[in-house]
Amino acid sequence: MLLGRTANGLYWMNRYIERAENMARLVDAGLRMALTRTQSASEEWNSVLLSAGSDVAFSQKYQDYTAANVSDFLLRDTSNPSSTMSSIETARNNARMVRTALTRETWESINEAWMSLKRMLARPIDERDLPTVLDAIKRETALIRGSFYGTMLRNEIFDFSQLGTYVERADNTARILDVKYYVLLPSLSWVGSTLDNYQWESILRSVSAHRSYRWVYEADYKPTNIADYLILNVRMPRSLTFCYRFLGEHLKFLADDYGERHACHGTAERTQAMLKRGSIKDIFDHGLHEFLAEFIRDNTRLGDEIAQDYRFY
Amino acid sequence: MAAFDEMLPEVSGLRRPYEAYDRWLKEQDPARLTEKMQDAERVFRKTGITFAVYGEQEASERLIPFDIVPRILSGQEWRRLTQGIEQRVQALNAFLDDIYHRQEILRAGRVPKDLVAKNEAFLPEMIGVRPPAGVYTHIIGVDIVRISENEFYVLEDNARTPSGVSYMLENRETMMQLFPELFQKIKVRPVENYPQLLRQSLAAVRPQSTKGAPTIAVLTPGSYNSAYFEHAFLADQMGVQLVEGQDLRVVDGHVAMRTTEGYKQIDVLYRRVDDAFLDPLTFRPDSALGVPGIMDVYRAGNITIANAPGTGIADDKAIYSYMPEIVEFYTGRKAILGNIPTWRCSEPDSLKYVLEHIHELVIKEVHGSGGYGMLVGPAATKKECQEFAKKLQAKPSNYIAQPTLALSTCPILTEKGLSPRHVDLRPYVLVSDRIQIVPGGLTRVALKEGSLVVNSSQGGGTKDTWVLDD
Numbered sequence: 092m093l094l095g096r097t098a099n100g101l102y103w104m105n106r107y108i109e110r111a112e113n114m115a116r117l118v119d120a121g122l123r124m125a126l127t128r129t130q131s132a133s134e135e136w137n138s139v140l141l142s143a144g145s146d147v148a149f150s151q152k153y154q155d156y157t158a159a160n161v162s163d164f165l166l167r168d169t170s171n172p173s174s175t176m177s178s179i180e181t182a183r184n185n186a187r188m189v190r191t192a193l194t195r196e197t198w199e200s201i202n203e204a205w206m207s208l209k210r211m212l213a214r215p216i217d218e219r220d221l222p223t224v225l226d227a228i229k230r231e232t233a234l235i236r237g238s239f240y241g242t243m244l245r246n247e248i249f250d251f252s253q254l255g256t257y258v259e260r261a262d263n264t265a266r267i268l269d270v271k272y273y274v275l276l277p278s279l280s281w282v283g284s285t286l287d288n289y290q291w292e293s294i295l296r297s298v299s300a301h302r303s304y305r306w307v308y309e310a311d312y313k314p315t316n317i318a319d320y321l322i323l324n325v326r327m328p329r330s331l332t333f334c335y336r337f338l339g340e341h342l343k344f345l346a347d348d349y350g351e352r353h354a355c356h357g358t359a360e361r362t363q364a365m366l367k368r369g370s371i372k373d374i375f376d377h378g379l380h381e382f383l384a385e386f387i388r389d390n391t392r393l394g395d396e397i398a399q400d401y402r403f404y
Numbered sequence: 405m406a407a408f409d410e411m412l413p414e415v416s417g418l419r420r421p422y423e424a425y426d427r428w429l430k431e432q433d434p435a436r437l438t439e440k441m442q443d444a445e446r447v448f449r450k451t452g453i454t455f456a457v458y459g460e461q462e463a464s465e466r467l468i469p470f471d472i473v474p475r476i477l478s479g480q481e482w483r484r485l486t487q488g489i490e491q492r493v494q495a496l497n498a499f500l501d502d503i504y505h506r507q508e509i510l511r512a513g514r515v516p517k518d519l520v521a522k523n524e525a526f527l528p529e530m531i532g533v534r535p536p537a538g539v540y541t542h543i544i545g546v547d548i549v550r551i552s553e554n555e556f557y558v559l560e561d562n563a564r565t566p567s568g569v570s571y572m573l574e575n576r577e578t579m580m581q582l583f584p585e586l587f588q589k590i591k592v593r594p595v596e597n598y599p600q601l602l603r604q605s606l607a608a609v610r611p612q613s614t615k616g617a618p619t620i621a622v623l624t625p626g627s628y629n630s631a632y633f634e635h636a637f638l639a640d641q642m643g644v645q646l647v648e649g650q651d652l653r654v655v656d657g658h659v660a661m662r663t664t665e666g667y668k669q670i671d672v673l674y675r676r677v678d679d680a681f682l683d684p685l686t687f688r689p690d691s692a693l694g695v696p697g698i699m700d701v702y703r704a705g706n707i708t709i710a711n712a713p714g715t716g717i718a719d720d721k722a723i724y725s726y727m728p729e730i731v732e733f734y735t736g737r738k739a740i741l742g743n744i745p746t747w748r749c750s751e752p753d754s755l756k757y758v759l760e761h762i763h764e765l766v767i768k769e770v771h772g773s774g775g776y777g778m779l780v781g782p783a784a785t786k787k788e789c790q791e792f793a794k795k796l797q798a799k800p801s802n803y804i805a806q807p808t809l810a811l812s813t814c815p816i817l818t819e820k821g822l823s824p825r826h827v828d829l830r831p832y833v834l835v836s837d838r839i840q841i842v843p844g845g846l847t848r849v850a851l852k853e854g855s856l857v858v859n860s861s862q863g864g865g866t867k868d869t870w871v872l873d874d
Contacts, residue, residue, distance in 0.1 A: 093663055094647065094661060094663055095651070095662045096648065187636075199450050345664075349665050351665070401664040
């Protein structure tokens, strides 16, 4: 038996852990782009902010789209509720609230991540230290994930946690694609320009897939392959299909455990079926942007339905 | 006057309960001990055993300092204490039952009527209500001080929601992690089964109407409460749900919690929320921490609330001074554990004495707790004493006074080696169809040299408390 409030806490704890890490990944990709393409750096930082869903809030605070401003805003600014620091803080508050549902190892890893990031992000980051900070964030979240997978019982507590992780991750991947969808559209010249190549690599880098892409599709970056990898590939751990495979699985565990299906099951299954049916060509024919916008909307609805069906509030 | 040291009294040399420990300690490398001390702090911080200090925003999460030298009691000392505690706890429950029913003790004139009737801790809503199994205060912490080899006194009864038991358990856990070899050498009675005993004890006082195994839950004000760690810890160790007011509502005459599968009935609620916040329909209407209507369910006998509402009347500081009479009235015997002599400032003669001797006395607010709002005469400046005297004269009935006792000391480990500090002791008592006292308790220690204030909110620390199996 699980309290609705506890399920809610687990769900959001994991959404925010995922988000804390995604912010670091986005800044990492932006940093790489800015280093290689100094002329359009501010444009790149703007895309990073768009992907993070933080462009409006940023523009209210800053005029210049520089590495220092953007990384400060996305990593350590506590007035930005999605920054890594805010996210890890929210994740920890949720973890504290659901403490009795977590193993000691999981709680300690979250608590220690919070303590060490709080220390590290207390002062503005020197640009030279940025790579070290980004590594530290990824390492801390990896430690949380490790203790979580290594010690938690595979029960409803685990299911609600995973739902949070995959709803957040699917949203993040879809947004990254949507911000850059135009660089993936078929262009007149079938060989990508150098500019395109950088853009494509940046997309892959922001989901930490720039190396694994080559294992699957060999050397060349092709926009259809990149879209295929991030949307339809079953084995790529940040693809939309991958996220929905696990969302479907954990929702099914819950339905079996409780002996009851809800609206959220239908929603997840519809998205899953759509991803299974479609080829990347269909998606491009339908319109990549339209596809992604619909996906993001449905994914948000799934989150709302989960909250309602399982009495989070 | 030098205080009685429990390890090394000046007159008699090393006391027997500490012999084995002292032998072990002398074999230890001081550098290693210092290292262990730091290990202990790391363990506590990592596991998040923190408490919030009110009014200190920056450091909103603090550790209660832990000292690695244990406080040791012999089996014989403990047996004597438990007899006194059992008698006292029986009297507390009998007093509560009487006060909310026939009020014999008031009729007999042993306790002044006004002291009860006009007391904020007395809940008229509880008149005529008999809690399941007839138990009012299920979990009690009795604060005990020692001043010599054979003199123990009760400083305070905590009959509402005594806290600190998680520190008793974590202190032992930490000591066993740091010094496993010590526990092989010395036979210390275990405290680890407290959560199981608590669970059994709560299950035993379930409502009569409960079918099958009762559903138990711990009610917390939430994760921002200073004792949240303890609430979560106890729920976890007992294997029961940790609930907040927002999770609960009254469904079909029972209190139920909102789960992912709908509402589920609760039979026993171990609440860590104060009376005033328990039910906005009965008590404070602005409370969001409680459950609207829970008092109706309670009066219908469909839920056990532990501790029962209204138990505060038994541990009120004004009532405290009558405890010797109360114990004798209900048990028919003299109190085994004495009170500290107490002047009730509401009585003119006492007030006169207190004002004349203010620099020698400890003066406490009747309803205060946590060491706030008190004056320690000998440690206060002349000006502080004068200002306090004004407050005292303005509202004498708000205060009691006690002599500053030479509380016993027990050494702590400092950079310069062992150094004596004042301690008190809070054993935990569970009441159901029987009374159980876990052999041990929470030893609080004033870390500042010479200080008598052991409260964690005022810079006190804790020690592991050993009862020897001898």
